[in-house]
Amino acid sequence: AQSVTQLDSHVSVSEGTPVLLRCNYSSSYSPSLFWYVQHPNKGLQLLLKYTSAATLVKGINGFEAEFKKSETSFHLTKPSAHMSDAAEYFCVVSDPYNTDKLIFGTGTRLQVFP
């Protein structure tokens, strides 16, 4: 079965320092992978997606993620955190048996301190 594991439920960083949100996936096939961000009481917004093209994917707001097949990882990074980055982040994989379905991780809450 396909699954996604977000290794940290909470991450705290200081403004201006790097951000690393970790995600590991399990998939029998070459997956499509996504990172979404959710601000409090809002819907989800797509940050970036991997669909078997370049392994380093650049997204919005300075975020990027690298697909590493050997490590089954898709970690999200940003060189310098901003206060507005404080939110919940979800790593998501598409179900290869039913590409109409997405499988969500449990989320990582990012706190940014001034």
Added chain:
Amino acid sequence: DGGITQSPKYLFRKEGQNVTLSCEQNLNHDAMYWYRQDPGQGLRLIYYSQIVNDFQKGDIAEGYSVSREKKESFPLTVTSAQKNPTAFYLCASSPPRQGVLRGEQFFGPGTRLTVL
């Protein structure tokens, strides 16, 4: 201004009452989805529809019902059979497939349902 709208933003219901959550999209997407979000959990799929007049159960369909009479609209009814309906409900849509891949989903702002 294209997007997905959900109404109402906040909804209160008494136990034993059915309630319908609205979801409308003007993105011309053929697929639409309903998710439930509880604190500390990821999103769980309730129902999805790939085309008008057709829909499939997701992982937690019990106590919910949907209809898809129009491409733009995918309302969700939370029935009295749903044991713990208090949650944040998110509607999403996605564009036509590119090959076998459906691609990303676009989300509405959500409806917070509270059962009193």
